[in-house]
Amino acid sequence: MDRTTPAPVPSTAAAHPGPGPGEHAALDLDQDAALLTAQLVDFPSESGTEKPLADAVEQALRALGHLTVHRYGNNVIARTELGRAERVVLAGHIDTVPIADNVPSRLDADGVLWGCGTCDMKSGVAVQLRIARTVPEPNRDLTFVFYDNEEVAAELNGLRHVAEAHPEWLEADFAVLLEPSDQQVEGGCQGTLRVLLRTHGERAHSARSWLGSNAIHAAAPILARLAAYQPRHPVIDGLEYREGLNAVRIEGGVAGNVIPDVCTVTVNFRYAPDRSEEEALAHVREVFADCGVDEFVVDDHSGAAMPGLSHPAARAFIEAVGGTPRPKFGWTDVSRFSALGVPAVNYGPGNPQLAHKRDERVHTGQILGAEERLRHWLTS
Amino acid sequence: MDRTTPAPVPSTAAAHPGPGPGEHAALDLDQDAALLTAQLVDFPSESGTEKPLADAVEQALRALGHLTVHRYGNNVIARTELGRAERVVLAGHIDTVPIADNVPSRLDADGVLWGCGTCDMKSGVAVQLRIARTVPEPNRDLTFVFYDNEEVAAELNGLRHVAEAHPEWLEADFAVLLEPSDQQVEGGCQGTLRVLLRTHGERAHSARSWLGSNAIHAAAPILARLAAYQPRHPVIDGLEYREGLNAVRIEGGVAGNVIPDVCTVTVNFRYAPDRSEEEALAHVREVFADCGVDEFVVDDHSGAAMPGLSHPAARAFIEAVGGTPRPKFGWTDVSRFSALGVPAVNYGPGNPQLAHKRDERVHTGQILGAEERLRHWLTS
Numbered sequence: 164m165d166r167t168t169p170a171p172v173p174s175t176a177a178a179h180p181g182p183g184p185g186e187h188a189a190l191d192l193d194q195d196a197a198l199l200t201a202q203l204v205d206f207p208s209e210s211g212t213e214k215p216l217a218d219a220v221e222q223a224l225r226a227l228g229h230l231t232v233h234r235y236g237n238n239v240i241a242r243t244e245l246g247r248a249e250r251v252v253l254a255g256h257i258d259t260v261p262i263a264d265n266v267p268s269r270l271d272a273d274g275v276l277w278g279c280g281t282c283d284m285k286s287g288v289a290v291q292l293r294i295a296r297t298v299p300e301p302n303r304d305l306t307f308v309f310y311d312n313e314e315v316a317a318e319l320n321g322l323r324h325v326a327e328a329h330p331e332w333l334e335a336d337f338a339v340l341l342e343p344s345d346q347q348v349e350g351g352c353q354g355t356l357r358v359l360l361r362t363h364g365e366r367a368h369s370a371r372s373w374l375g376s377n378a379i380h381a382a383a384p385i386l387a388r389l390a391a392y393q394p395r396h397p398v399i400d401g402l403e404y405r406e407g408l409n410a411v412r413i414e415g416g417v418a419g420n421v422i423p424d425v426c427t428v429t430v431n432f433r434y435a436p437d438r439s440e441e442e443a444l445a446h447v448r449e450v451f452a453d454c455g456v457d458e459f460v461v462d463d464h465s466g467a468a469m470p471g472l473s474h475p476a477a478r479a480f481i482e483a484v485g486g487t488p489r490p491k492f493g494w495t496d497v498s499r500f501s502a503l504g505v506p507a508v509n510y511g512p513g514n515p516q517l518a519h520k521r522d523e524r525v526h527t528g529q530i531l532g533a534e535e536r537l538r539h540w541l542t543s
Numbered sequence: 544m545d546r547t548t549p550a551p552v553p554s555t556a557a558a559h560p561g562p563g564p565g566e567h568a569a570l571d572l573d574q575d576a577a578l579l580t581a582q583l584v585d586f587p588s589e590s591g592t593e594k595p596l597a598d599a600v601e602q603a604l605r606a607l608g609h610l611t612v613h614r615y616g617n618n619v620i621a622r623t624e625l626g627r628a629e630r631v632v633l634a635g636h637i638d639t640v641p642i643a644d645n646v647p648s649r650l651d652a653d654g655v656l657w658g659c660g661t662c663d664m665k666s667g668v669a670v671q672l673r674i675a676r677t678v679p680e681p682n683r684d685l686t687f688v689f690y691d692n693e694e695v696a697a698e699l700n701g702l703r704h705v706a707e708a709h710p711e712w713l714e715a716d717f718a719v720l721l722e723p724s725d726q727q728v729e730g731g732c733q734g735t736l737r738v739l740l741r742t743h744g745e746r747a748h749s750a751r752s753w754l755g756s757n758a759i760h761a762a763a764p765i766l767a768r769l770a771a772y773q774p775r776h777p778v779i780d781g782l783e784y785r786e787g788l789n790a791v792r793i794e795g796g797v798a799g800n801v802i803p804d805v806c807t808v809t810v811n812f813r814y815a816p817d818r819s820e821e822e823a824l825a826h827v828r829e830v831f832a833d834c835g836v837d838e839f840v841v842d843d844h845s846g847a848a849m850p851g852l853s854h855p856a857a858r859a860f861i862e863a864v865g866g867t868p869r870p871k872f873g874w875t876d877v878s879r880f881s882a883l884g885v886p887a888v889n890y891g892p893g894n895p896q897l898a899h900k901r902d903e904r905v906h907t908g909q910i911l912g913a914e915e916r917l918r919h920w921l922t923s
Binding site for chain 1: 733761769789790793799803808809813843
């Protein structure tokens with residue numbers, strides 16, 4: 164909302180008084196998802212400071228009455244228990260990157276809402292909350308997941324903590340992560356494996372190089388293999404993924420007159436979800452098997468996620484939201500659902516290219532559109 | 544000398560009083576080269592602080608009477624003017640690396656003199672001074688060069704400054720640099736050329752690598768060429784040189800998830816003295832001509848020096864000092880003489896491996912041996 168907009172009207176939740184200085188109004192789930200997005204943006208929740216917002220979300224959900232609500236840290240899980248044949252998850256993170264002088268929100272004349280978190284992803288959270296509020300009897304049982312610390316180190320990630328401590332809360336047939344995807348279904352995600360390939364040599368003065376052995380020269384077959392590598396473009400559930408094997412760093416050298424004894428090539432393998440983590444690792448080992456690698460160190464590894472688009476709930480979802488599903492190339496939290504055996508996709512309002520930018524924004528039409536389509540999927 | 548040794552006996556130069564606190568005795572050129580080395584070592588002259596020693600050298604040489612003495616900064620040049628058919632240079636630097644708690648000097652029971660500069664190269668300077676003192680009528684005209692700042696950056700080098708300001712002082716048929724060489728003749732020196740070879744690409748997220756172009760992969764042909772390179776071993780004036788072309792550094796990379804847009808390979812070419820600087824540069828350009836190099840930057844270049852062993856003065860020198868001449872692989876100041884058209888060799892007492900070490904030392908037998916052989920060359 165514009166800076167001249169008065170503070171949001173206090174919630175109708177009778178038990179909750181209006182906001183005092185530095186406090187926030189209770190979340191009003193009766194306003195549409197666009198207005199609710201503005202309220203959420205004006206409720207700062209940078210990573211690590213999500214507690215007040217988690218409290219507000221928990222309180223708003225408990226007030227609805229038709230949901231079983233769990234709390235774990237600053238993560239809130241709310242479930243319908245209707246005994247439906249299928250259960251689907253709607254998940255979103257409630258934290259944002261640091262505010263860059265772009266809060267409170269501002270709605271312009273074109274219906275675009277500006278501010279930190281408008282796109283990534285308080286608009287998605289608003290859609291979740293509106294579905295919780297307006298669809299008390301969905302055609303599939305619903306699990307709403309609101310989690311913290313998505314924008315920071317993986318070990319802090321709230322979805323990870325919930326998955327480790329209470330995997331049963333996340334059991335489902337299908338999951339939708341409401342990350343910004345321009346209202347397109349992005350299926351699964353590719354895995355990412357980072358490996359250090361190290362060659363060894365022997366130092367010597369470069370004036371007498373024959374007394375040493377050059378570790379940088381020894382890396383030549385590694386670079387040649389990378390340059391010649393032909394990545395796969397496998398089609399999975401109708402989506403064409405694109406793998407890639409790339410050097411993302413190379414370093415070697417001691418001084419301008421010394422034959423270097425170590426060279427390290429850091430390789431990043433982005434792989435399609437038809438490979439398991441073990442298979443991806445085995446593939447990289449095989450690619451460089453005869454390249455004279457002296458040390459092979461796994462630096463980082465996050466598995467891929469299957470799109471799961473062949474599941475009935477997913478098919479119905481795609482039909483309801485429209486558009487042509489596309490593969491997700493970057494790694495996202497959908498992979499955590501995949502690791503739990505839950506196929507997952509990204510689908511949410513907002514252009515992902517605008518996430519984390521000072522001029523972050525979302526068109527309110529996309530917020531209302533996503534709300535409407537999800538409701539259609541869950542009620543028709 | 545041992546720390547318990549009394550201060551050196553004042554010089555016999557009558558005009559010069561004994562040393563006061565913090566002063567030094569005048570140099571006594573009547574003692575043998577081993578004792579004179581000890582006196583020089585006990586006269587600290589780290590790079591940048593050579594003035595007192597340059598003063599003492601100048602004073603001692605002027606006192607001899609048979610030399611024309613020039614002074615330029617802290618560089619001292621002294622010449623016989625006997626009208627001989629040949630003129631040879633005896634050159635040495637008077638500075639040392641920083642003292643490492645190894646001064647004053649100490650003579651052990653095996654005749655080894657310990658201390659900073661014993662090897663590199665006050666023993667050589669002592670030999671120069673003894674020749675100046677004891678050979679007033681050499682069979683070849685002599686030019687003694689004592690220069691400063693050899694152990695620091697090239698732009699401070701005293702020999703360079705003299706060569707630029709007074710090249711006529713250095714004119715000669717042959718030059719001997721009395722750097723430590725274990726009393727072996729080391730002929731000429733190889734050149735050294737350092738070039739940055741840079742490849743360019745285009746950044747992209749590594750999850751969508753096909754949108755970018757990997758600069759590290761583009762460096763593959765450069766490393767392959769380096770790994771396959773066959774260096775020459777040319778024989779020049781009977782000495783076998785050994786060239787070398789090596790990567791001494793490689794760097795590229797932006798972040799663990801970014802396709803890098805620049806990769807830089809730093810290559811060091813050590814080349815034999817039958818190549819000029821221009822030819823060496825042209826060779827490196829040719830080697831990498833078809834390797835996809837986007838930028839070719841000359842980072843550093845110091846030319847080679849011909850050994851000049853076929854010159855009559857050099858042949859007589861080798862016969863007088865004995866041993867089998869060997870090539871000098873590392874770059875040394877002999878190259879400065881070569882650039883002036885003066886063939887030059889290294890020949891001096893001391894093991895070059897001990898230079899700059901805390902346990903730097905020289906066997907006094909080598910000092911006296913070098914003194915004796917040079918005298919033989921210049922008087923027989």
